[in-house]
Amino acid sequence: MDLGFTTIFWRDMIRFVRFKTLLVSSLLQPALWLAFFGIAMSSNFDRLMAGIPVPPGAHVVGYLTFMAAGVIAMTTLFTSLFGGIVILFDKNWGLMREILASPMNRNHIIFGIGLSGVAKSFIQAIIIMVFGVLIGAAFFSGDTPVQVLISVLGILAFVGMFALGFLFLSAAIAISMESPEGLQGVITLMTMPIFFASNALYPIDSFPEILKILSIYNPMTLLITGIRYFAIGPDFVALGKHYVFTQADILVAFIGLTVFSALMFLLAYWRFKNAVVT
Amino acid sequence: MDEPDPHRDDAMIVVEHLEHAYGDFRAVDDISFSVKKGEIFSFLGPNGAGKSTAINVLITLLALQKGRATVAGYDVTRDPHKVRESIGIVFQDVTLDREMTVWEMLEFHGRLYNMPVKDRRERIEELLKLVQLDAKRDEFAKKLSGGMKRRLEIARGLMTRPKVLFLDEPTIGLDPQTRMRMWEYIKGVNREGTTIFLTTHYMDEADQLSDRISIIDHGKIIATGTTWELKNKLGHDVIYLETDNNGRAQSLLEDFPAIRAIKPKTKGFSLIVTEDGTKVLPGIIDHLRAGGIEITTINLKKPTMDDVFVFYTGKEIRDEGKPPARSRSAKSMRR
Numbered sequence: 001m002d003l004g005f006t007t008i009f010w011r012d013m014i015r016f017v018r019f020k021t022l023l024v025s026s027l028l029q030p031a032l033w034l035a036f037f038g039i040a041m042s043s044n045f046d047r048l049m050a051g052i053p054v055p056p057g058a059h060v061v062g063y064l065t066f067m068a069a070g071v072i073a074m075t076t077l078f079t080s081l082f083g084g085i086v087i088l089f090d091k092n093w094g095l096m097r098e099i100l101a102s103p104m105n106r107n108h109i110i111f112g113i114g115l116s117g118v119a120k121s122f123i124q125a126i127i128i129m130v131f132g133v134l135i136g137a138a139f140f141s142g143d144t145p146v147q148v149l150i151s152v153l154g155i156l157a158f159v160g161m162f163a164l165g166f167l168f169l170s171a172a173i174a175i176s177m178e179s180p181e182g183l184q185g186v187i188t189l190m191t192m193p194i195f196f197a198s199n200a201l202y203p204i205d206s207f208p209e210i211l212k213i214l215s216i217y218n219p220m221t222l223l224i225t226g227i228r229y230f231a232i233g234p235d236f237v238a239l240g241k242h243y244v245f246t247q248a249d250i251l252v253a254f255i256g257l258t259v260f261s262a263l264m265f266l267l268a269y270w271r272f273k274n275a276v277v278t
Numbered sequence: 279m280d281e282p283d284p285h286r287d288d289a290m291i292v293v294e295h296l297e298h299a300y301g302d303f304r305a306v307d308d309i310s311f312s313v314k315k316g317e318i319f320s321f322l323g324p325n326g327a328g329k330s331t332a333i334n335v336l337i338t339l340l341a342l343q344k345g346r347a348t349v350a351g352y353d354v355t356r357d358p359h360k361v362r363e364s365i366g367i368v369f370q371d372v373t374l375d376r377e378m379t380v381w382e383m384l385e386f387h388g389r390l391y392n393m394p395v396k397d398r399r400e401r402i403e404e405l406l407k408l409v410q411l412d413a414k415r416d417e418f419a420k421k422l423s424g425g426m427k428r429r430l431e432i433a434r435g436l437m438t439r440p441k442v443l444f445l446d447e448p449t450i451g452l453d454p455q456t457r458m459r460m461w462e463y464i465k466g467v468n469r470e471g472t473t474i475f476l477t478t479h480y481m482d483e484a485d486q487l488s489d490r491i492s493i494i495d496h497g498k499i500i501a502t503g504t505t506w507e508l509k510n511k512l513g514h515d516v517i518y519l520e521t522d523n524n525g526r527a528q529s530l531l532e533d534f535p536a537i538r539a540i541k542p543k544t545k546g547f548s549l550i551v552t553e554d555g556t557k558v559l560p561g562i563i564d565h566l567r568a569g570g571i572e573i574t575t576i577n578l579k580k581p582t583m584d585d586v587f588v589f590y591t592g593k594e595i596r597d598e599g600k601p602p603a604r605s606r607s608a609k610s611m612r613r
Contacts, residue, residue: 002392004390004392006389007386007389007390010386010389011375011378011382011386014377014378014382015375015377015378018377019377090375094373094374094375095373095374095375095386097339097369097373098367098369098373098387098390098434099390100339101337101338101339101362101367102362102387102390102391103359103362103363103391103392104390104391104392276339276340276341277339278330278331278334278339278340
């Protein structure tokens with residue numbers, strides 16, 4: 001079996017641990033989001049929600065718990081969208097010509113970048129979960145250790161599939177672009193609607209119709225639904241809204257992410273097949 | 279020009295009627311040549327002559343548009359995978375990751391080419407010794423000097439024991455001493471049996487290294503031969519003269535036997551002679567004196583590649599940094 005992608009993975013991980021400032025900042029950034037935005041907003045929202053009646057027997061969760069799932073998703077989105085940037089640098093100043101002139105199948109570049117990006121996202125997701133629980137997010141409440149383990153694996157499955165999709169997209173953009181500035185511009189432009197037209201920080205039910213439709217099909221929403229299902233539970237109340245997820249909902253969300261990743265892979269495959277770097 | 283014969287089994291590279299265009303601009307215009315096994319073969323020409331385009335087609339980074347090319351016996355269009363497995367490449371621009379070490383860079387290459395662990399680790403040790411980077415194995419690429427980077431890239435090109443090593447402008451931007459040492463490395467690699475194809479716009483480099491040279495300009499091969507053949511075609515020696523009346527001196531010498539060509543220069547003129555210059559020179563001096571011409575400067579030299587280039591292309595090699603007028607297409611083809 002051809003394991004060319006492990007070479008790309010190995011090299012990208014070397015860079016990940018070598019750029020110390022990047023490593024630390026990429027791990028610190030989500031923690032800061034939780035610590036500042038999370039605590040600030042939750043103290044406000046929880047005060048506003050205090051007077052609103054909740055259905056009897058419902059599992060009410062605070063805002064910090066609600067948005068911690070969003071922060072995992074946000075971090076995964078940013079890390080993944082920038083995960084392909086190494087390709088652009090390689091193309092302009094680095095190893096891309098060596099790689100493209102080698103006998104290695106070009107799909108392995110895409111897979112290798114995907115694998116290392118997923119590994120980075122896993123590390124970040126776990127750090128956010130640990131930190132979130134430490135500062136008071138009610139994740140996995142009342143679960144046995146085995147249930148916690150299953151939930152964490154469930155979350156990582158969602159994070160991994162989502163990350164792959166955006167890593168493939170990032171790789172496709174990076175191989176097609178000429179300058180890092182342009183790449184940064186395009187990616188920053190994309191993160192806005194993806195992040196805010198989702199259920200990361202607030203429920204989407206009261207959105208205007210068009211925005212609501214966009215948000216429902218947004219991979220970001222699918223990911224967050226999955227994370228909340230595994231981290232909080234199938235039935236809870238947050239921000240005055242009653243969330244109920246069936247197993248079928250979760251399966252559909254995961255299939256949705258899989259389809260998204262598959263499409264992004266095809267896009268990257270097409271861009272790499274036609275890439276000429278001389 | 280020598281006619282390539284694809285059936286000759288000692289040919290490592292055979293190119294027939296290769297053409298490559300970027301839009302309307304023909305970067306490579308119907309070139310044919312062949313490189314024998316064990317040879318160092320050079321493309322000599324100015325920047326923008328089409329050398330890099332030709333090399334990129336041969337190393338399968340650019341799709342072949344027209345013509346035919348085989349490398350190590352494999353067709354670049356039908357068997358690109360086999361071609362890639364058979365060759366090593368040193369690119370024109372530095373192609374290293376600044377944040378990786380010397381050892382990592384070679385390890386990466388070995389893995390990229392699917393070399394078994396034991397084999398690639400042994401090969402890395404051999405090559406680090408060969409290019410004298412043994413002591414620098416854990417140094418980051420960004421800490422290496424220009425010459426060391428080039429040596430690392432040559433070592434990398436040799437990792438898979440390629441049949442053909444492609445060197446695109448191997449000594450560009452290096453200081454004279456480092457260049458001469460690079461030439462020694464390249465010759466050493468060739469002595470071990472690797473066929474080498476190199477492009478250069480340095481006359482001395484082509485002269486020093488090559489068994490055979492193709493002079494290429496505006497996408498066409500103008501002449502091919504050994505350095506010795508090319509110089510001989512040009513004539514035997516070059517005599518440079520400055521006199522008190524260059525115009526009259528030149529007309530006096532027009533029908534002088536053994537003079538093949540007269541090339542005016544800024545302050546004097548050059549005579550290309552067909553026989554040994556040391557034997558011809560006294561006769562020329564006598565002839566000019568008899569015509570009342572005062573000679574102020576005499577210089578006799580064996581022809582250099584510069585003379586050869588000027589002889590075949592009718593102009594001095596274009597300077598670096600002064601690309602041809604169509605610089606836009608030239609730029610886009612480089613990147």
